[in-house]
Amino acid sequence: MTHVFHRQIHADYPTAVAGDGCYIVDADGRRYLDASGGAAVSCLGHSDRHVIDAVVAQLQTLPFAHTGFFTNRPLERLADMLTTAAPGPLDHVYFVSGGSEAIEAALKMARQYFLEIGQPARSRLIARRQSYHGNTLGALATGGNQWRRAQFEPMLVDVSHIAPCYEYRDRAEGESLEDYGRRVADELEAEILRLGPETVAAFVAEPVVGATAGALAPVPGYFKRIREICDRYGVLLILDEVMCGMGRTGSLFAYEQEGIVPDLVTVAKGLGAGYQPIGATLVHDRLYDAFRDGTGFFQHGHTYMGHPAACAAAVAVQERLTESGMMPGVDLRSDQLFAALRDRFGGHPHVGDIRGRGLFIGLEFVADRATKAPFDPARGVGATLKKAAMAEGLMVYPMGGTIDGRRGDHCLIAPPFIISEAQVAELVDKLAAALDAVLPEAK
Ligand code: PLP
Numbered sequence: 001m002t003h004v005f006h007r008q009i010h011a012d013y014p015t016a017v018a019g020d021g022c023y024i025v026d027a028d029g030r031r032y033l034d035a036s037g038g039a040a041v042s043c044l045g046h047s048d049r050h051v052i053d054a055v056v057a058q059l060q061t062l063p064f065a066h067t068g069f070f071t072n073r074p075l076e077r078l079a080d081m082l083t084t085a086a087p088g089p090l091d092h093v094y095f096v097s098g099g100s101e102a103i104e105a106a107l108k109m110a111r112q113y114f115l116e117i118g119q120p121a122r123s124r125l126i127a128r129r130q131s132y133h134g135n136t137l138g139a140l141a142t143g144g145n146q147w148r149r150a151q152f153e154p155m156l157v158d159v160s161h162i163a164p165c166y167e168y169r170d171r172a173e174g175e176s177l178e179d180y181g182r183r184v185a186d187e188l189e190a191e192i193l194r195l196g197p198e199t200v201a202a203f204v205a206e207p208v209v210g211a212t213a214g215a216l217a218p219v220p221g222y223f224k225r226i227r228e229i230c231d232r233y234g235v236l237l238i239l240d241e242v243m244c245g246m247g248r249t250g251s252l253f254a255y256e257q258e259g260i261v262p263d264l265v266t267v268a269k270g271l272g273a274g275y276q277p278i279g280a281t282l283v284h285d286r287l288y289d290a291f292r293d294g295t296g297f298f299q300h301g302h303t304y305m306g307h308p309a310a311c312a313a314a315v316a317v318q319e320r321l322t323e324s325g326m327m328p329g330v331d332l333r334s335d336q337l338f339a340a341l342r343d344r345f346g347g348h349p350h351v352g353d354i355r356g357r358g359l360f361i362g363l364e365f366v367a368d369r370a371t372k373a374p375f376d377p378a379r380g381v382g383a384t385l386k387k388a389a390m391a392e393g394l395m396v397y398p399m400g401g402t403i404d405g406r407r408g409d410h411c412l413i414a415p416p417f418i419i420s421e422a423q424v425a426e427l428v429d430k431l432a433a434a435l436d437a438v439l440p441e442a443k
Contacts, residue, residue, distance in 0.1 A: 014028070021045045032390065033426055034416065035414075035415045040210060040243045041269045044320055044418060045418045050316050055276060064308060074308050075311045077311070078093070079095075082318070086252075086282055088261030088284070095280050096279045098279045099279050100135055102268050105281045105300060107202070108299070109281065109300075112298060114201055125141075125160070126188060127203070128209075130212050141158075144164075144212070168364065169372065171219075185223075188229050192229070202236040203230055203237055206242075208248075210243035214355070215356030215357070215360045224259060227262075237260075238263065238266070242279065245269075245270065247330060247358070248360045250358035251358075253265065254357070257357070270317070272314050275313040276312075278313065336421055349442050350435075351364070352366035359417060361413040365410070374408045375409055385398045386398045388438050392430040392433050397411065397413075398410065
């Protein structure tokens with residue numbers, strides 16, 4: 001009997017005892033190829049000496065110093081590194097311990113910013129239906145995933161949700177990518193006008209949607225249009241890069257590929273790469289200056305923010321991510337993985353879409369490729385695939401959920417950036433075997 005309150009109480013989890021490159025090893029000696037980085041966390045695999053040594057060295061020097069009393073060296077260094085790397089005047093960083101905390105900080109910062117500049121009516125948030133921004137109440141209210149939200153609806157603040165940018169399902173026949181992007185982006189303007197622009201604080205979106213839709217990338221021009229609309233009405237743009245950031249899509253920040261600069265950006269997961277829990281909110285100078293010249297105090301905080309060991313890990317991760325070969329390596333393995341997936345599943349009767357960017361790739365499963373009809377939820381394709389893949393010694397991140405009254409089964413593939421060409425082949429072979437077990441009729 002376990003005394004741990006596992007999230008899935010009846011699940012029979014193997015015990016992980018070791019990490020070895022792209023693999024996790026269980027207590028029976030079984031090896032699992034971690035093709036999802038857990039949930040897009042482990043970008044450097046599970047035994048990076050440089051990061052491990054940095055954490056150990058920090059713990060031996062200074063394990064903890066509360067940020068209400070001190071700043072610390074790894075904290076200052078990490079802020080320097082991230083703000084130097086982030087395009088645009090995002091020159092300040094607020095450090096927390098994970099993705100949900102980074103989102104909560106961004107939401108509160110947006111709200112307090114408008115108080116600082118004398119626009120107290122601005123508190124409303126707009127986000128998208130196909131989105132996940134975390135499980136704490138503010139972050140949960142912001143996300144659109146009904147499966148995660150349903151039980152807590154009475155406790156959630158009222159957030160407006162507009163359409164996601166979901167080309168595979170929503171682009172009309174004959175509609176160009178640009179026209180489609182403009183049409184869905186314009187829903188933001190309509191919603192701002194409906195709410196009253198003077199009441200809206202921020203729009204929140206993942207540049208590439210992860211946990212609710214399996215690596216949904218925006219169409220060209222979508223985020224440029226979103227930025228224009230935010231600017232027209234004085235609304236802040238918060239980009240959630242908790243999953244898609246830190247090199248996952250082939251650039252350190254996913255927003256770099258959209259040619260825009262957001263007002264706030266959240267990162268986590270790959271920031272600590274699993275070696276330590278850490279998240280961060282990057283802040284535009286305009287916002288920081290308003291706080292500095294206003295109350296000089298952000299009304300928010302957590303005990304473990306700016307934790308020295310977590311920051312030391314993230315500094316070492318940044319050093320690895322910014323090595324000259326790292327991002328070209330992501331591009332190379334991305335090409336190999338996309339090619340192998342398309343080769344193996346491009347004609348699969350139940351794989352409707354293979355999509356994504358960099359090493360952030362999604363497969364969408366359908367009952368019928370021609371009509372794109374999803375599977376009956378009772379069949380639990382996502383959950384069964386996770387089990388079948390584990391039986392093959394493979395970790396992928398499958399999901400099935402109801403968003404916008406719409407059901408779908410997806411699988412997210414987000415392997416460590418250090419994955420080899422042979423491991424790419426192993427990944428696809430094991431995924432094919434798992435899919436055959438789940439959908440035997442397609443064999
Ligand atoms: N935002 C996004 C885009 C995420 O994918 C997640 C987690 O999956 C979160 C926020 C929440 O992060 P955490 O689980 O670290 O609180």
